[in-house]
Amino acid sequence: MSPAAPPAALYPAAISHVEPDSPAAQAGVQAGWELLRVNGEGVTDVLAYRRELERGEVTLSARDPLTGAEAHFGASWEDPGLEFHEVIFDKLKLCANKCEFCYVHQMPKGFRKSLYVMDDDFRTSFLYGSFVTLTNLSESDISRILDENLSPLYVSVHTANEDLRQDMMKWWRLKVKDPQATRIRGMLERLAPIDLYTQMVLLPGRNDGVHLDETLEHLASYDNVQAVACVPVGLTEHRRNLPELRPYTPAEARDVLRRVHAFQKRMLQERGGRFIFPSDEFYLLADEPLPNSEAYEGFPMLENGVGMIQDFLGDALPTLPTRLDRPRKVILATGKLFAPVLDLAVAPLREIEGLTLEVRALKNRTFGEVTTVAGLLAGRDFLTQIAPGEADLLLVSPNVLKYGTETMLDERTLDDLRAGLKMQVEVGGTNLAELAGAILTGVGERHMPQFGFSTHAVKEAGRQH
Numbered sequence: 001m002s003p004a005a006p007p008a009a010l011y012p013a014a015i016s017h018v019e020p021d022s023p024a025a026q027a028g029v030q031a032g033w034e035l036l037r038v039n040g041e042g043v044t045d046v047l048a049y050r051r052e053l054e055r056g057e058v059t060l061s062a063r064d065p066l067t068g069a070e071a072h073f074g075a076s077w078e079d080p081g082l083e084f085h086e087v088i089f090d091k092l093k094l095c096a097n098k099c100e101f102c103y104v105h106q107m108p109k110g111f112r113k114s115l116y117v118m119d120d121d122f123r124t125s126f127l128y129g130s131f132v133t134l135t136n137l138s139e140s141d142i143s144r145i146l147d148e149n150l151s152p153l154y155v156s157v158h159t160a161n162e163d164l165r166q167d168m169m170k171w172w173r174l175k176v177k178d179p180q181a182t183r184i185r186g187m188l189e190r191l192a193p194i195d196l197y198t199q200m201v202l203l204p205g206r207n208d209g210v211h212l213d214e215t216l217e218h219l220a221s222y223d224n225v226q227a228v229a230c231v232p233v234g235l236t237e238h239r240r241n242l243p244e245l246r247p248y249t250p251a252e253a254r255d256v257l258r259r260v261h262a263f264q265k266r267m268l269q270e271r272g273g274r275f276i277f278p279s280d281e282f283y284l285l286a287d288e289p290l291p292n293s294e295a296y297e298g299f300p301m302l303e304n305g306v307g308m309i310q311d312f313l314g315d316a317l318p319t320l321p322t323r324l325d326r327p328r329k330v331i332l333a334t335g336k337l338f339a340p341v342l343d344l345a346v347a348p349l350r351e352i353e354g355l356t357l358e359v360r361a362l363k364n365r366t367f368g369e370v371t372t373v374a375g376l377l378a379g380r381d382f383l384t385q386i387a388p389g390e391a392d393l394l395l396v397s398p399n400v401l402k403y404g405t406e407t408m409l410d411e412r413t414l415d416d417l418r419a420g421l422k423m424q425v426e427v428g429g430t431n432l433a434e435l436a437g438a439i440l441t442g443v444g445e446r447h448m449p450q451f452g453f454s455t456h457a458v459k460e461a462g463r464q465h
């Protein structure tokens, strides 16, 4: 007698919403239940779920985890009506590296757990645009990317010099499933049918200079590589037992920009586009003017801090009143890096009679003063550097909030700021026009964070590596 086949693996997917009158709702499925099977099999993620739906005829099984009650229902060429809490149903694929510049390794303790998750999952790269290193891929992962055409993907290259890449990223041999996946040149070739947006985190004196030139040369030789973003290494004062790293000096930042601009010039002729885009931070560090908006070619890598300032400044200021009916003092609190740019941008509002406007450059006491971007300010930085009642209104960057919430990195909320600072506290807006509106009306914005900018690595969706 042949042994019984092992039971198919299940990956219960928590259901967040059931569309009224949908097949799932009609079968009695409710939010809080779990999807168990599609066409008799467990599904690992929302991509596999959607792929099954594309077959047209599907049968689904869901379970109430509290009572164990199950519902079985079908859908043919229609949406079953389910939404899920997570897009990954099995386990998030974690990184196999120990990059010397990793932001997760230099985070202070005590933040919410999700900020320490070292996501390196090609599925979240496809779904959300988070950067992956590819070093943790198995042969079946690579086949899946190609078979399902998971394009575009976002890849952290850092350098095309294999030895240098290994030295910078220090992958754990035991966590690497396929040694070939650690060879970036080979991987770029294997993923030739997939569009790739790439990034280089630059470390002064390590992968810049001629290494930068050579990597750009190499990446430009692939038609599927759409663009390269280069960002300076982000550092905190919480580096313990890690290799010594330092920030860019202005002269070094200028050297990066010089090389990048020379390459852009060539690419404009050869590819018809600039191909390489330095993050805003490089221009601020180098004290060089930012390119105009057109030079960002549609802002393909905005999330990497590439063009965020021009995107923010892009919308012209609305017509401004000459005076306010009721005088008010407004503080715009941001990181030290962005503060001078913001100060200049809001200067016309200082002409308004009755409006006292201050741009406050906050020191980052959470990560240390070496961290100067707005997106890494925590609630305690606001509470310790603004005095209670010293203004009528405080506007904060939406970038300091966990997406879709009013919660900051250290779990403090805007209500905590309101209570602690005894003033109105609102979100400033995603562009200059919105910010001006918030200053004048005191009504905050609730949009996707883009105002100011974050550095790489600490984003709720683990967007960057």
Ligand code: SF4
Pocket: 095, 096, 097, 098, 099, 101, 102, 103, 104, 105, 118, 119, 120, 133, 169, 464, 465
């Ligand atoms: S930077 Fe990204 S890939 Fe590197 S160790 Fe950290 S989480 Fe992993």
